[in-house]
Amino acid sequence: MPELDKKSWRNDAYAKVTGRAKFTDDLKFANVLHAAPAYTDFVHARIISIDTSLAENLPGVIKVLTARDVPGTNRFGQIIRDFRIFADDKIRYHGDVVAVVVAETREIAIRAAQLLKVNAEPLTAVLDPEAAMLPDAPLVHENHGTNIVNTHVVRRGDVEAGFRQADFVIEEKFQTQTVEHAYMETEAAVCVPRSTDGVIEVYGSMQHPFSTRRFVAACLGVALSEVEVIGTPMGGGFGGKDDTAAIVCARTALAAKLLNRPVKMVYRRDWSMRESYKRHPYRVHYKMGVTKAGRITVVQCKIIADGGAYCSVTPWVTWRSTVQCCGPYVVENVHCDTFGVYTNNVVAGAMRGFGSPQMNFVIEQMVEIAAQRAGISGVEFRRRNMVRQGSVTITGQKLDGHKVAMEQALDTVLREMDYEKKLAKCAHGIGDDELYGIGLAMSYRGVSLGAEGVDFCAAIINAQADGSIFVEVGVHENGQGAESAMLLLLAEELGVDLNRIRYRRSSTSNIPDSGTTVASRGTIMGGGAVTLAARELKKKIAGAFCEKLGCAAEEVRFKDNFICGRSDTDRIAFGDAMRQMWQMQQFPFALGTFKAPRVTWDEHTGQGDAYFTWVYGCQAVELTVNKKSGRVKLLNAVAAHDVGRAVNPEMVRGQIYGGMAMSTGYGLHEEVKAPEGKMTTLNLNTYRIPRSMDLPEMKAIIIENPDPVSPTGAKSIGEPANEILAPAIANAIFNATGRRHFSLPIHLGALPEPTTCGEGCK
Amino acid sequence: MKLFVNGKEIEVPAAAMEKRIVEFLREDLDLTGAKNACDVGACGACTILVNDEPIRICIKRVKDFAGQRILTIEGLAAPDGTLHPLQQAFVDCGAIQCGYCTPGMVLTAHAFLLNNPRPTREQIRNAIFKNLCRCTGYQQIIDAIEKAAPHYQRGERGLQAASTPGKPASRHTSKGVNLAKAEAG
Numbered sequence: 001m002p003e004l005d006k007k008s009w010r011n012d013a014y015a016k017v018t019g020r021a022k023f024t025d026d027l028k029f030a031n032v033l034h035a036a037p038a039y040t041d042f043v044h045a046r047i048i049s050i051d052t053s054l055a056e057n058l059p060g061v062i063k064v065l066t067a068r069d070v071p072g073t074n075r076f077g078q079i080i081r082d083f084r085i086f087a088d089d090k091i092r093y094h095g096d097v098v099a100v101v102v103a104e105t106r107e108i109a110i111r112a113a114q115l116l117k118v119n120a121e122p123l124t125a126v127l128d129p130e131a132a133m134l135p136d137a138p139l140v141h142e143n144h145g146t147n148i149v150n151t152h153v154v155r156r157g158d159v160e161a162g163f164r165q166a167d168f169v170i171e172e173k174f175q176t177q178t179v180e181h182a183y184m185e186t187e188a189a190v191c192v193p194r195s196t197d198g199v200i201e202v203y204g205s206m207q208h209p210f211s212t213r214r215f216v217a218a219c220l221g222v223a224l225s226e227v228e229v230i231g232t233p234m235g236g237g238f239g240g241k242d243d244t245a246a247i248v249c250a251r252t253a254l255a256a257k258l259l260n261r262p263v264k265m266v267y268r269r270d271w272s273m274r275e276s277y278k279r280h281p282y283r284v285h286y287k288m289g290v291t292k293a294g295r296i297t298v299v300q301c302k303i304i305a306d307g308g309a310y311c312s313v314t315p316w317v318t319w320r321s322t323v324q325c326c327g328p329y330v331v332e333n334v335h336c337d338t339f340g341v342y343t344n345n346v347v348a349g350a351m352r353g354f355g356s357p358q359m360n361f362v363i364e365q366m367v368e369i370a371a372q373r374a375g376i377s378g379v380e381f382r383r384r385n386m387v388r389q390g391s392v393t394i395t396g397q398k399l400d401g402h403k404v405a406m407e408q409a410l411d412t413v414l415r416e417m418d419y420e421k422k423l424a425k426c427a428h429g430i431g432d433d434e435l436y437g438i439g440l441a442m443s444y445r446g447v448s449l450g451a452e453g454v455d456f457c458a459a460i461i462n463a464q465a466d467g468s469i470f471v472e473v474g475v476h477e478n479g480q481g482a483e484s485a486m487l488l489l490l491a492e493e494l495g496v497d498l499n500r501i502r503y504r505r506s507s508t509s510n511i512p513d514s515g516t517t518v519a520s521r522g523t524i525m526g527g528g529a530v531t532l533a534a535r536e537l538k539k540k541i542a543g544a545f546c547e548k549l550g551c552a553a554e555e556v557r558f559k560d561n562f563i564c565g566r567s568d569t570d571r572i573a574f575g576d577a578m579r580q581m582w583q584m585q586q587f588p589f590a591l592g593t594f595k596a597p598r599v600t601w602d603e604h605t606g607q608g609d610a611y612f613t614w615v616y617g618c619q620a621v622e623l624t625v626n627k628k629s630g631r632v633k634l635l636n637a638v639a640a641h642d643v644g645r646a647v648n649p650e651m652v653r654g655q656i657y658g659g660m661a662m663s664t665g666y667g668l669h670e671e672v673k674a675p676e677g678k679m680t681t682l683n684l685n686t687y688r689i690p691r692s693m694d695l696p697e698m699k700a701i702i703i704e705n706p707d708p709v710s711p712t713g714a715k716s717i718g719e720p721a722n723e724i725l726a727p728a729i730a731n732a733i734f735n736a737t738g739r740r741h742f743s744l745p746i747h748l749g750a751l752p753e754p755t756t757c758g759e760g761c762k
Numbered sequence: 763m764k765l766f767v768n769g770k771e772i773e774v775p776a777a778a779m780e781k782r783i784v785e786f787l788r789e790d791l792d793l794t795g796a797k798n799a800c801d802v803g804a805c806g807a808c809t810i811l812v813n814d815e816p817i818r819i820c821i822k823r824v825k826d827f828a829g830q831r832i833l834t835i836e837g838l839a840a841p842d843g844t845l846h847p848l849q850q851a852f853v854d855c856g857a858i859q860c861g862y863c864t865p866g867m868v869l870t871a872h873a874f875l876l877n878n879p880r881p882t883r884e885q886i887r888n889a890i891f892k893n894l895c896r897c898t899g900y901q902q903i904i905d906a907i908e909k910a911a912p913h914y915q916r917g918e919r920g921l922q923a924a925s926t927p928g929k930p931a932s933r934h935t936s937k938g939v940n941l942a943k944a945e946a947g
Contacts, residue, residue: 007856008853008854008855008856010853010856010858012858012861013852013853013858014845014853015861016858016861016864017835017845017849017852017853017858017861017864017868018795018835018836018838018839018843018845018849019793019794019795019796019834019835019836019864019865020795020836021861022794023794023797023862025794025797025798026788026794028792181896182896183860183862183896184797184799184805184807184860184862184863184894184895184896184897185797185799185860185862186799233860233861234860235797235799235860235861235862236859236860236862236896236897238896266798268801269799269800269801269802478860479859479860479861479862479897480859480860480897481859650855650856650902651856651859653856653901653902654856654859654897654898654899654902657898657899657900657901657902658859658896658897658898658899659899660899661898661899661900662896662899683800683801683802683804684799684800684802684804684805684894685800685802685803685804689894689896690899691891691892691894692887692888692890692891692893692900692903692904693887693888693891695887695899695900695901697883697901698899698901700901
């Protein structure tokens with residue numbers, strides 16, 4: 001076996017680059033049936049009746065499933081149980097599914113789904129989140145009593161005093177759009193009833209096998225042990241393969257259970273776009289008080305997030321927005337009111353960034369506007385206000401348990417970009433056809449779930465009698481390389497070659513429920529669990545062999561595939577040791593549990609130690625704007641992120657590049673359009689994600705400050721990489737054109753000639 | 763009617779002529795590397811090479827390919843499983859994340875390098891324009907294609923992978939690519 005390149009190593013690379021990796025739609029089972037969802041053309045309506053007879057009479061159709069067929073609960077959710085597996089009382093958005101048709105072929109299922117007749121009484125649709133908050137607005141969920149899903153606040157200091165201390169106040173309104181994850185693989189499931197014990201096996205494209213299992217078990221009305229979700233390669237998630245993916249699995253599992261045959265349902269792109277949850281569109285009203293010396297004295301803001309038709313994780317998304325509502329800046333006086341709101345728009349839920357991309361678009365422009373008013377550079381303004389070692393955040397958390405690397409990230413980008421020199425060259429709207437601009441943005445980000453939820457993770461190591469090793473971890477391979485990171489960490493900790501270790505195909509029936517692989521928690525939580533399990537295993541091995549090695553158990557070392565005593569010559573080969581342990585009736589087996597350190601939160605004041613650690617990042621971009629067409633061309637982009645420790649450096653860079661690319665789409669191209677609540681951007685030809693030619697050459701710089709609270713020193717990168725390029729682009733466009741953009745995506749038409757004669761001179 | 767897929771002659775049953783070629787490859791031949799991700803020819807995940815040209819096949823029928831020479835991702839590595847230098851470069855450069863776009867991306871790049879073994883980075887960027895990737899930002903994919911280019915410049919043996927058995931196409935020989943018969947299995 002050739003030397004493995006640990007800088008870019010992945011356990012699944014060979015399978016993926018040869019086309020051998022079997023994604024859900026690639027799996028084949030004998031006697032399989034195919035399923036397709038049925039939608040209606042209503043946006044908001046009360047269901048009177050559903051006539052399935054025409055569909056059922058189509059030759060080849062086996063069954064049409066509706067809410068009536070659900071033996072368990074039809075209503076489920078991670079926070080509020082308002083998601084319908086099948087719409088039962090009302091249609092609440094254009095993507096609501098009323099039935100699933102099961103047929104001998106996919107084509108027949110699709111044809112039959114169009115034959116469904118739904119009789120419903122149309123209701124007034126509420127599509128504007130602010131209108132939805134008014135007392136007389138039509139209710140999306142009558143039993144909730146209001147369209148306000150949730151509120152969060154931050155109450156810190158004395159806001160009135162803060163405004164008195166300010167020399168000037170900046171007040172702006174911002175708006176962000178609905179965007180789609182656009183994972184390359186759509187939602188998909190194959191469910192197989194196991195003849196031996198009746199367990200339903202679920203193979204699917206999802207990033208939360210345990211949540212999927214809960215959805216499936218609840219829908220079927222069975223115990224968790226009667227559903228087994230088996231790890232299957234997944235074609236991208238970006239936060240988007242949680243609720244909707246779980247519901248697709250639940251419907252498929254229901255068909256498999258009722259018909260006692262394998263059933264496959266693979267979403268067509270237009271179904272995926274129409275039904276799956278999106279990133280929340282935000283409206284933010286932001287007021288910032290600033291002194292002449294360029295210090296922020298106060299922030300007052302109101303955040304409204306359109307959560308669409310169902311709750312999904314809106315309370316958690318908006319919580320992060322609230323905690324991070326002032327960006328990486330120290331502000332003594334803060335008053336923030338955040339609202340998650342039901343509307344009849346497409347459901348909004350988790351998407352990479354999780355409430356931060358929206359807020360950073362606001363904050364990172366506000367600081368530039370404030371800097372300009374104060375007559376200092378945006379960089380200097382940031383330096384005067386940014387968090388440093390020992391700073392206290394707006395929720396009262398002292399940042400002292402880890403290295404606060406905000407300025408390090410900023411300086412790294414400034415140096416790499418030669419930023420301040422290039423800043424002087426910006427066109428500010430004056431010049432030839434191509435106007436040049438450079439801009440940056442930075443952020444800090446709480447790692448993992450924080451006070452949102454229970455946060456712990458398991459890893460199981462099971463060494464075999466020949467020295468080969470299985471490992472399984474409660475985090476999911478979303479395509480980001482999670483399994484590889486776990487294997488690299490384990491090989492290092494045990495001092496063995498990578499090719500000894502195999503990642504066991506994951507199963508919810510084997511590894512304990514360790515939560516969802518979201519919140520940039522895979523490496524820190526999963527890696528922490530692997531490392532703790534490895535240390536547990538080493539303790540067992542050391543106990544078994546210390547006498548033979550003539551040293552104390554604490555002195556036993558693990559290196560180069562050997563278990564060594566005090567000297568390198570006192571050693572036992574790892575494989576021999578495993579065989580001997582078997583003979584000693586000892587299992588070289590360990591379970592590791594990494595529990596996130598304690599966090600605190602007071603919902604009434606919005607104060608507490610919100611996250612157990614933080615990461616810091618900065619990104620900058622150079623671009624030109626064509627004066628006639630308004631076309632933006634990105635020339636160059638640089639990112640620097642403190643990741644704690646880079647376990648797999650090429651994969652870390654891949655996260656950064658991919659995050660910047662996605663953020664470019666957010667800034668310039670992407671927008672889900674749904675006039676009157678009916679989506680028109682239903683495929684990748686109308687919903688425009690960045691292509692290679694839309695992107696510049698990028699540079700990703702990894703900063704490593706190992707974090708003491710992380711057993712591996714590693715922290716996070718998935719989301720931090722995806723939350724600041726859009727505001728950097730907005731700032732660069734301002735520096736190029738002299739014009740600010742307060743809504744996303746940024747649309748630039750032809751630019752007017754700069755004038756000095758004010759309004760109406762044309 | 764016949765197809766030549768990864769160096770093998772395939773006799774197509776009459777009943778399959780109207781099938782979408784992507785389904786024929788995936789279901790009838792179990793070549794699942796080509797993915798259905800949009801069904802409208804927008805994303806490139808279904809790209810295969812037809813007579814060395816990258817074609818997005820999700821909207822095409824089997825009968826459109828009568829007598830044509832098809833290379834799918836399964837036919838690119840050597841019969842013993844050794845990765846093609848382009849595939850190896852994708853692995854080495856960290857160009858693979860979720861892997862869903864990878865087969866189409868690799869084949870598009872392969873066709874491009876056969877025609878243009880000394881590309882600039884900008885030309886590479888342009889060449890993969892029709893293949894969407896949501897994970898990587900394309901940076902390491904471009905790195906990988908750039909890294910593989912010298913193998914094409916040298917015209918290494920086995921580089922072209924599958925072709926019609928005994929009938930190597932002649933169009934690339936003038937550009938220094940040695941066309942070996944690498945029968946894919």
